[in-house]
Amino acid sequence: MSPPRHLCSLALTALLALTFAPRAARAQDADARARAKQHVTDGLAAQDARRYDDAIALYEQAYALVPHPELLFNLGQVYRLRGEPAAALYFYRVYLAADGEGRVAAEARRWVRKLDKLASPEQVQAFADARSAELARRRAEATQPAVPAAPAAPAPVAEAPTIQRSSTWTPRRKLAVGLVGGAVVALGTGLALELSARSAYDDYRLTIGSGRESLYDRANRRRHLAVGLGVGGLACAAAATYLWLSGGPERRERGERRERGERAGHALRATALLGPGLAGVTLVGGF
Numbered sequence: 001m002s003p004p005r006h007l008c009s010l011a012l013t014a015l016l017a018l019t020f021a022p023r024a025a026r027a028q029d030a031d032a033r034a035r036a037k038q039h040v041t042d043g044l045a046a047q048d049a050r051r052y053d054d055a056i057a058l059y060e061q062a063y064a065l066v067p068h069p070e071l072l073f074n075l076g077q078v079y080r081l082r083g084e085p086a087a088a089l090y091f092y093r094v095y096l097a098a099d100g101e102g103r104v105a106a107e108a109r110r111w112v113r114k115l116d117k118l119a120s121p122e123q124v125q126a127f128a129d130a131r132s133a134e135l136a137r138r139r140a141e142a143t144q145p146a147v148p149a150a151p152a153a154p155a156p157v158a159e160a161p162t163i164q165r166s167s168t169w170t171p172r173r174k175l176a177v178g179l180v181g182g183a184v185v186a187l188g189t190g191l192a193l194e195l196s197a198r199s200a201y202d203d204y205r206l207t208i209g210s211g212r213e214s215l216y217d218r219a220n221r222r223r224h225l226a227v228g229l230g231v232g233g234l235a236c237a238a239a240a241t242y243l244w245l246s247g248g249p250e251r252r253e254r255g256e257r258r259e260r261g262e263r264a265g266h267a268l269r270a271t272a273l274l275g276p277g278l279a280g281v282t283l284v285g286g287f
Contacts, residue, residue, distance in 0.1 A: 036065040052082040069099035073108055086123035089115045176243035183236035190229030197222035
């Protein structure tokens with residue numbers, strides 16, 4: 001007994017669907033990749049021509065078609081070139097959350113370290129909040145695809161741009177601040193002693209008698225001490241300037257292991273020298 005005709009039609013329809021559905025999906029995927037590639041090409045040309053708004057729009061359209069993590073890095077590059085460090089830092093961070101071992105991950109980390117000094121966490125968070133609100137509005141209107149707030153990664157959107165800024169108060173800079181205080185005290189004391197020495201010289205010129213020589217000796221001692229304190233204050237200021245400039249977070253990161261080895265036996269110490277006719281500061285240790 002032959003099967004009913006309608007059952008044969010259903011079986012044929014199912015067979016055709018199973019045969020042509022994968023081909024249609026592959027064709028659609030290839031078309032999306034081709035269009036995304038063209039958007040990226042046009043975006044790079046717009047970026048080179050400094051048409052940054054056009055480049056951002058093209059990269060977003062490409063990401064909507066093919067969500068490749070490097071497009072997030074491209075968006076960070078455009079925002080950096082446009083002079084928006086908070087937005088650039090956001091996209092670099094989101095890219096690293098999606099592909100921390102990617103082809104341009106090292107370059108992204110390098111830009112993160114540089115832009116970390118130019119944009120505060122509050123500014124980055126404000127950009128992230130504004131972008132999330134804009135994406136929510138676009139999804140509600142369903143008018144234009146855009147880059148999602150975060151790549152396909154376990155980390156939620158709001159956590160990606162939360163940045164811990166590296167502290168600028170390295171041990172060298174803390175010592176530099178202390179030396180600045182010492183320089184201010186030494187120079188202020190030296191100035192006071194210089195004024196006192198001038199007053200003693202005036203008394204010496206106006207005095208006649210046995211006490212005249214003691215006034216002269218007192219004025220000389222005060223002047224010598226003032227000169228010593230002035231030299232010591234200037235030395236403290238110079239040392240503080242060197243330590244501040246050489247003690248930034250990026251140098252601390254680069255030489256952290258070397259400094260840890262030196263800190264045990266070569267710690268820098270400042271010692272004040274005060275005595276009759278002598279004043280100064282000695283620095284003992286390694287820089």
